[in-house]
Amino acid sequence: MTRKSIKTENCKQLLETFYASPRETKVQKLVFSGVGNRDVYNITAPFQYDGEEVILGRVEERDSEFSQVFFFTCKNQVWSPRIHTHTYNLQDPCMTIIKGELIVGGVEVITAVDNPSKIVSWVTQFYRGYQIDTLCHFSSGPGTMKDIRLIELKGGRVGVFTRPQGERGGRGQIGFTIINSLEELNEQTFIHAEILKEQFVSEEWGGANEAHLLGNGHVGVLGHVACFDTVGNKHYYSMVFSINPETCEKTPMKIIATRSDFPRGPGKRPDLEDVIFSGGLIRSGNGRAVLSVGVSDAEAYQIEIPDPFMEYE
Template structure:
């Protein structure tokens, strides 16, 4: 793993209209009905019960979009498949076996635009970081993250499968998806956060890798590429660390070094903007060298 992507600029994002709650683990901005929108996790500092709001920028601040849905989810993400907007996040619910504990699953919504989003798929219990991407041939790539301690996935590893349409997405296929080889040590874990189509048919994956260090959780933004035809993938590369961002608060002391990848906007000048949640308490962005540009250049 390497950290060779220069950082040119860092900025905090200002969110209003949600009282004293924090907004973090945001998506990158995406267009809906001609307007840029950011999805963000909204949560009280002393709680894990969150909602996803959709924000638009007004006079340098991001405010809840009037009439937009509010979803009872964590860690939102989006993609587009065909003519549809796909939005997802993590739903929590009481653990079926452990008292005073939570279980989680990824929930997906679809619609021609945000106003028409409807739930259509619920992933396996215990699985976060389920991500979809429409591939060059029209099929759908699915990134999974099984997380069963002592069993397949351990603390959390990335799997991948392809389906021909959204209607073929099943929990059985997701649970049985092959895992990508040798990405994480057993003491570390990670997941995909966003997928990008690259030239030549490869997929560029923005994700996170995490570990414990002296009772602290450390999350790092990372990238790799995958050939969906062969399953061949590049090694994980770190693209930023907490020190690249502006100092700020964290939800708890052990979360100070958490950077949760939200989304990556690639620019024509060879840079990219990384949107991230910081310390489970705030949202920031940094401008870096585009980590995928060298793969696109192979096909110029």
């Protein structure tokens, strides 16, 4: 099958399409306790594990980027740290289930040898296990690569989304490859993943944040597309597209949520005010879906929207 050429649209064009089709939404801010005065943001979607509903969240002081990832459970509309559960010195958690096993990832920051407060690099770390309390580290991404995501494909193989930067990826592209099992997940797998062509214009960037196996065997990708403005502020938008894992044919990207969908609130820094970070999506089965996001690197929200993956099935 030949790959169809897709016109690459920039953030401005994607936003014009997004705003041209108003949709009905329902927004809820997540309330957290048990973490002191720290912010909780960049959450995963809720998932059922060990008989309870759980989310993972990035927990951090407002003036720091040294964070922890907590497992949270909910009672009376308030999310609190799961009792007697290990926390991880990571940023931006993600999760998936592969062959019944819980896979958790996050970004570890690397500091300068002579200055522990200076972040010089970062590495995505992965843990696996059949219970939350018995997760074991099993793989590390290459230096400076965030937004690595895994998904069990139809037939049992594992799809791997990567985000190369620099010489291969500029400010950040999306790569994809398939491995037979988690035992093949290593640095070479991440480095040699094929970059998806014409995904972002050269001055913009993005990444995959969660992958969904669709009814037709294709993969729905929840991610972000981002750009700088003329004064250096960042703008992050939630987006989706789908990909045929066998051919790497993909649909055009579309924005599904922006910062303006949510109430005004605090931000980590002025340059991060117009930032939302896709955390996860729950498809409700009735044409609707609930998107979990981090907002302005300071808060966590959920927003009910039309199911963005329906058209791909």
